[in-house]
Amino acid sequence: MISDLNKEFYKLIHQKITWIAPLFVLVLMIIMGISMNGSEQKLLIMTSYDSSEWILFALVVVSSTIFTLEFQNNTILTTLYKSDNKLQVYGSKLMIVLIYNITLHILAIIFTVLLQLTPLNVHLSWLMINQYQQTLLSNLLVTTLIDIVSSTLIISIIFFTSCIVNVNSIVITLNLAIVFLGQSASSSLMMANLKYIDVIKWNPLNMINLTKQYYNYGSYHFVSHLSNSQLLVGNILYSLLFFALGYVIFRKKKF
Amino acid sequence: MLSIKNVSTFIEGKKIIHDVSLHIKPGEIVGLIGPNGAGKTTFMKTILGLTKFTGDISIDEQSVTENNHQALRKVGALIEHPAIYPFLTGRQNLLLYSESNSDLEEIISTLKMEKFIDKKSKDYSLGMKQKLGIGIALLNNPEFVILDEPMNGLDIESTIMIRDVIRKYAEQGCMFLISSHILGELQKVMTQVVLLRSGRIILNRSMSSLNQDSSKKYFVQMDKINLVEDLLNHNNIQNQRVGEYLEIDAQNIDLMQNLVFQNGLYLTRLEPEKLNLEEKIVRILSDKEGSNNEE
Numbered sequence: 001m002i003s004d005l006n007k008e009f010y011k012l013i014h015q016k017i018t019w020i021a022p023l024f025v026l027v028l029m030i031i032m033g034i035s036m037n038g039s040e041q042k043l044l045i046m047t048s049y050d051s052s053e054w055i056l057f058a059l060v061v062v063s064s065t066i067f068t069l070e071f072q073n074n075t076i077l078t079t080l081y082k083s084d085n086k087l088q089v090y091g092s093k094l095m096i097v098l099i100y101n102i103t104l105h106i107l108a109i110i111f112t113v114l115l116q117l118t119p120l121n122v123h124l125s126w127l128m129i130n131q132y133q134q135t136l137l138s139n140l141l142v143t144t145l146i147d148i149v150s151s152t153l154i155i156s157i158i159f160f161t162s163c164i165v166n167v168n169s170i171v172i173t174l175n176l177a178i179v180f181l182g183q184s185a186s187s188s189l190m191m192a193n194l195k196y197i198d199v200i201k202w203n204p205l206n207m208i209n210l211t212k213q214y215y216n217y218g219s220y221h222f223v224s225h226l227s228n229s230q231l232l233v234g235n236i237l238y239s240l241l242f243f244a245l246g247y248v249i250f251r252k253k254k255f
Numbered sequence: 256m257l258s259i260k261n262v263s264t265f266i267e268g269k270k271i272i273h274d275v276s277l278h279i280k281p282g283e284i285v286g287l288i289g290p291n292g293a294g295k296t297t298f299m300k301t302i303l304g305l306t307k308f309t310g311d312i313s314i315d316e317q318s319v320t321e322n323n324h325q326a327l328r329k330v331g332a333l334i335e336h337p338a339i340y341p342f343l344t345g346r347q348n349l350l351l352y353s354e355s356n357s358d359l360e361e362i363i364s365t366l367k368m369e370k371f372i373d374k375k376s377k378d379y380s381l382g383m384k385q386k387l388g389i390g391i392a393l394l395n396n397p398e399f400v401i402l403d404e405p406m407n408g409l410d411i412e413s414t415i416m417i418r419d420v421i422r423k424y425a426e427q428g429c430m431f432l433i434s435s436h437i438l439g440e441l442q443k444v445m446t447q448v449v450l451l452r453s454g455r456i457i458l459n460r461s462m463s464s465l466n467q468d469s470s471k472k473y474f475v476q477m478d479k480i481n482l483v484e485d486l487l488n489h490n491n492i493q494n495q496r497v498g499e500y501l502e503i504d505a506q507n508i509d510l511m512q513n514l515v516f517q518n519g520l521y522l523t524r525l526e527p528e529k530l531n532l533e534e535k536i537v538r539i540l541s542d543k544e545g546s547n548n549e550e
Contacts, residue, residue: 078338
């Protein structure tokens with residue numbers, strides 16, 4: 001397993017997109033900071049300058065590549081026979097993307113702290129009480145933690161779709177659509193079927209609302225029809241389900 | 256030693272390889288030949304535990320299964336196309352799988368890849384990629400190497416070099432299973448030939464026995480050829496005049512030599528009929544079909 005992890009890590013750090021993605025996130029965080037022009041400063045800090053959207057975008061591109069790259073270059077055969085079994089190949093790829101996800105979120109926190117020091121932003125005390133009777137710093141850390149869980153669901157959907165479709169561009173397009181249109185699709189579905197809303201509200205696309213609902217409960221609870229903790233549990237369970245389904249497809253795949 | 260016993264491979268429920276058995280000893284170079292769709296690549300993938308199969312595959316008495324590849328730790332392979340990450344240089348592609356730096360440098364110099372090894376592999380020609388793919392297969396002193404069409408895209412110089420490298424590794428005890436459409440190339444390097452057709456092994460011979468079996472005719476040259484021709488005809492030994500030579504069936508060669516010797520005549524040349532690998536195999540297969548029809 002260690003050997004597989006090392007190989008996946010080696011491949012990840014040698015791809016340009018791995019290094020471009022954090023810069024891309026930073027640039028969009030700066031743009032967000034400038035465009036807000038000092039208003040909603042607390043919300044900006046709590047959400048790491050709305051980095052969750054840009055991190056998801058980066059994760060879709062990087063995660064989609066991790067499988068499709070192997071299929072497109074025929075390297076999957078070597079990766080598989082050099083590994084002890086398919087679970088190790090799948091598991092090591094999963095671990096590397098999860099580590100990358102956490103790294104992007106940690107970088108987003110660091111960028112937030114650095115951006116706070118620039119004259120572009122209104123300086124606020126990290127210890128001031130903000131949402132949920134917590135300090136601004138706690139809000140930032142909890143939002144980040146919640147966003148890590150929420151983005152793990154997206155990663156699990158990417159792994160699932162990557163194992164079904166081998167073409168990189170299709171996987172990226174499909175998952176970007178899920179990330180950016182999934183919430184509204186889910187909302188429209190619920191609005192169109194109010195009779196069955198108690199069932200439909202548990203659909204996986206509705207779970208993507210978790211981060212937004214955490215920092216903006218008032219607006220998003222009416223969209224999701226679920227509490228924060230229900231969304232959190234839903235995210236975890238659906239992540240496990242999609243990872244498991246992805247593995248079953250990967251195991252049965254013809255190489 | 257590689258041991259394959261009664262292996263059948265299934266893809267999407269369809270049986271592709273039928274009850275195949277094969278043994279390869281250290282130092283042997285087995286050429287796997289067969290028409291397109293015979294199951295050569297599937298058979299190679301099966302040995303690498305990449306397909307669903309029944310039967311037993313073991314390397315040095317350690318079993319290979321679809322979900323346990325520990326026995327493949329000392330196995331290298333090039334299947335279908337070279338497995339290369341385009342965003343890595345050739346050296347980085349090797350480093351990904353290499354266990355020792357000295358081995359890596361040796362592979363680079365043995366396969367003469369110094370000129371391009373530090374360039375991004377996305378810019379490689381087909382021949383460069385092929386060399387790199389073979390290099391990956393030969394990393395870490397493998398005990399068994401599978402090469403699927405290794406000469407694809409290689410120029411003459413590289414082909415000769417790869418052939419020498421294969422022989423060198425085989426002399427050190429490495430086993431090879433090589434498939435190729437270029438039978439002439441395989442003929443120069445293999446010690447055993449396996450013919451696969453519709454997922455079944457229909458021929459498995461060492462090259463030496465193949466040479467003996469398939470030489471059905473001999474060409475004889477001598478000074479008094481007319482005299483010998485009469486002598487053979489007189490003794491009802493079938494022969495045919497071909498220019499300065501007499502063509503005689505292999506089964507009659509001892510009889511002919513005795514007659515010539517008893518009559519104080521001398522042979523100046525005795526040569527078995529030279530067939531290329533393709534002709535030999537076609538002849539063996541037609542003999543087999545003939546004997547099957549008789550049965």
